[in-house]
Amino acid sequence: MSGVDEPGAVGSPKVVKRSIVIAGHRTSVSMEEAFWAALKRIAASDGISLAALVAQVDAARGEANLSSALRVFALERCSGSKTSALGRGDANM
Numbered sequence: 001m002s003g004v005d006e007p008g009a010v011g012s013p014k015v016v017k018r019s020i021v022i023a024g025h026r027t028s029v030s031m032e033e034a035f036w037a038a039l040k041r042i043a044a045s046d047g048i049s050l051a052a053l054v055a056q057v058d059a060a061r062g063e064a065n066l067s068s069a070l071r072v073f074a075l076e077r078c079s080g081s082k083t084s085a086l087g088r089g090d091a092n093m
Contacts, residue, residue, distance in 0.1 A: 022055050029054070031067050038074040 013032035020029060043053040054070065061069035075081075 020051055020054050022051075022058050027066070029067050029070065031070060035071050035074050038078055039070060042074065042077050 013034060015030055016033050016036055017028055017030040018036065019026055021027075039053060040050055043050045046053065048056075054066075057069050057073045058066055064072075
């Protein structure tokens with residue numbers, strides 16, 4: 001199993017790879033589509049672009065892997081956690 005959604009697999013999350021520019025540098029981020037959708041909703045709720053949101057999480061992530069930091073951020077924002085990467089505890093979703 002490759003970790004990427006295989007045709008016909010039931011319940012397998014589809015992993016999507018996107019290129020994004022952070023601080024003038026292009027990078028690729030692979031995450032499940034559900035996390036991309038959540039991040040898009042969070043960015044819209046905050047009135048910023050997805051790229052700007054990713055840049056904010058990147059700046060606050062420390063040593064964490066960017067994909068992991070984005071997943072945790074989305075999960076914490078969606079659950080209303082007070083320990084998100086950017087110090088936001090509001091549940092805007």
